[in-house]
Amino acid sequence: MKKNQSGPAVLSRRVRHGVTTFFVLYLLLTVLGWLAPAPAAHGTLGGAGMYELMLQLQNQPFEHLAAMPWWQRVLGLALALPALLVLGDAVRQLARILRQFEQGVYFTPQVAAHFRRFAGGLLLGTLLTLLEPTVRGMLFGLLEEGAGQLRLVVDVTGGDLWTLLLCSVFFALAQILHEGQRLADENSGFI
Numbered sequence: 176m177k178k179n180q181s182g183p184a185v186l187s188r189r190v191r192h193g194v195t196t197f198f199v200l201y202l203l204l205t206v207l208g209w210l211a212p213a214p215a216a217h218g219t220l221g222g223a224g225m226y227e228l229m230l231q232l233q234n235q236p237f238e239h240l241a242a243m244p245w246w247q248r249v250l251g252l253a254l255a256l257p258a259l260l261v262l263g264d265a266v267r268q269l270a271r272i273l274r275q276f277e278q279g280v281y282f283t284p285q286v287a288a289h290f291r292r293f294a295g296g297l298l299l300g301t302l303l304t305l306l307e308p309t310v311r312g313m314l315f316g317l318l319e320e321g322a323g324q325l326r327l328v329v330d331v332t333g334g335d336l337w338t339l340l341l342c343s344v345f346f347a348l349a350q351i352l353h354e355g356q357r358l359a360d361e362n363s364g365f366i
Contacts, residue, residue, distance in 0.1 A: 183279075184277045184278075190273055191269070191273035195270060198266045202259060205255055208240070209248050209252040209255070210248060210249070212240035213237065214237045251311055251315075255307055258300050258307055262300035262304070265295075268290075271289045275289075282352075282356065283356070284356050284360065287353045287356040290349045291349040291350070294345040294346040294349035295349070298343060298345070308330060309330075313326070
């Protein structure tokens with residue numbers, strides 16, 4: 176009896192398109208947030224209540240971003256780029272995995288290798304994203320006030336710790352999948 180491959184293929188395609196769209200929006204919001212910060216938008220929802228839409232980059236309100244000189248905003252974007260590049264590569268690896276799933280290919284050495292790169296990139300990108308505000312704060316403080324006023328501020332929330340835990344679990348699963356694939360290949364040679 177042949178399994179219906181349309182369900183997993185459709186789901187994989189939707190997830191791939193959703194993750195790619197989310198990353199492109201994240202990238203655009205980061206770039207535009209640094210280079211063209213926008214004030215908060217206020218309004219009402221047909222008498223049902225009020226809303227406020229506000230874009231903040233790493234807890235940088237619009238007033239602070241808009242007051243920054245151009246070179247400082249470009250520097251802020253440049254400091255965010257390493258994490259964006261690593262996360263972009265992780266999304267690319269995930270897209271490769273999901274394309275394999277769309278074709279009905281699940282546990283191959285190639286899928287295991289892409290999953291390892293995805294999990295490693297996700298973990299590294301998350302760490303870089305968490306370190307970026309600290310590095311930025313130190314560099315901006317150094318440039319504005321000199322070495323005598325250098326401060327180290329680390330702001331890690333419970334949500335950040337959960338994200339790191341989830342990325343670590345993905346990385347551990349990728350290692351297990353890779354080892355399982357290696358053992359399967361090794362055992363197939365004995366048969």
